[in-house]
Amino acid sequence: MRSLSGRFAALASRFRVAFLPGRGYTKNQKVVNQLKPVATYEEIEQQRGDKSILYVDVRSPSEYAKSTIPGAVNVPVLDDEDRKTVGTLYVAGKIDDAKSHGIQTISPRLPEMFSLFQEYTKAYDQVVIFCSRGGFRSSSIFSLLKSLGMNVHRMEGGYKNYRSTINSMIPVLFEKVQFVTLYGNTGTGKTAILEELKKRGANVLDLEACANNRGSVFGGVGLKKKQPHNQKMFESLLVESAAGWKEPLVVFTEGESKRIGQAVLPPSLIDAMQKGINLNIEASLDYRIGQIKKDYLHSNETELLAALDRLKPYLNEARVEGYKEQVRQQDFDAVIADLLVKYYDPRYNFNKKEFSAIFRNEDAAATAEAILEWMRQRND
Known part of the structure; x- marks a missing residue:
């Protein structure tokens, strides 16, 4: 599965689109640093080289169905109903209750999710987790998997960060x-x-x-x-x-x-x-x-x-x-x-x-x- 992400650096170079403010990138540019555990979409694509990358969208099924990074797979941390419940608790200022509900919801699914991510890390050089804005959903599963010694990354800024990159490219x-x-x-x-x-x-x-x-x-x-x-x-x-x-x-x-x-x-x-x-x-x-x-x-x-x-x-x-x-x-x-x-x-x-x-x-x-x-x- 190689979609937009697999050819993004060459595309940005061709159309002279800077990945980061004030920083251009060409496919011949030597990448020195290893990818950080938490990185923006731009940084991930800057440093991919010939690596295969799988983006894992941990938002709810309805969010994923509306729009995602092409080629991304969906492993939701919360389903649509639980996401609504957690969101309502957050808005009401019941932060601890929201986190508690999220943990109770995800706990029974952890073995299944762990097995999925094991398969992904074996099949791809890099597995990148993202949610809507890089908040609770992606950070919680990312922290757990890292603590278990799994080689995964998290997209800083989440899908919102990805969309800002797309928005910068479309006009040119x-x-x-x-x-x-x-x-x-x-x-x-x-x-x-x-x-x-x-x-x-x-x-x-x-x-x-x-x-x-x-x-x-x-x-x-x-x-x-x-x-x-x-x-x-x-x-x-x-x-x-x-x-x-x-x-x-x-x-x-x-x-x-x-x-x-x-x-x-x-x-x-x-x-x-x-x-x-x-x-x-x-x-x-x-x-x-x-x-x-x-x-x-x-x-x-x-x-x-x-x-x-x-x-x-x-x-x-x-x-x-x-x-x-x-x-x-x-x-x-x-x-x-x-x-x-x-x-x-x-x-x-x-x-x-x-x-x-x-x-x-x-x-x-x-x-x-x-x-x-x-x-x-x-x-x-």
Whole structure:
């Protein structure tokens, strides 16, 4: 498991982002000191070298589910209910009672947690524990494990410290990137083309994957994880994607609105995309219907019907009910064709865009090859 953290130092060097105020870092800089037992996220990444690092998020399951460091595992010190109880006691000024409740809660789980951390320390060079702000939850389990002779570290400042690093990177992350943005009507296979481009070694930014949403009333239909990512997780995944890009920084992405599900594109990303190359992807109606069926029809009927109901603010109710009846009769082609031609296509207005090239897509692999060849000729 090697995510953002495994490539962070090189990323910071590439975009000339200082890890600490007044201190830049390059991948060739010699690291002299060993990592302290308690260190900030910046210090951990400064000194990682070729070490494998596992971040362990000891916040509650709901906090972890909302957003975390990509690749981190969750070993909660307190579950959601106990966290609420401890928090209430702290707010009421009953500090000793809060600590006592926390200790009583964690005690029965200590053998299981100890076994987990034993496995982690054997599998990774460094195991770094963090909570929300580097307080009671991470310090308590860290102190216990250290007292038992286990080689673990604690992130000073916790997830808040990590977020401050991400916030410093986002504004400058895309300054040196040349985006090649794929536009086209719904169902023309833009995401499939991006997947094929990535297979061929191209740099790709899949915004829909980062947002875990496709940006419409059907945005979450058919996705394994139903809840769209919030802004924090979206931004973390943007940075993680950038960490894997190779020189030259030509990056393929898909044209999206400013909002995808719960996430909003950073202004720096929008600006960089607007300065890039625009390609138009076209496809036959039959191909588009097939693509929509492939992406959405592995979900259950209830999910599809609920998504159709969300169209009622935009379409006549009788028309939506007609679509729902066709879905119940499994007449999917008719529903998809009508929605594409009469609803989505008229709404998808990119006539003001200037396109450098148009590609007819009937096979994503072939189209990806054609785009790469076009880019080679263009650069020559």
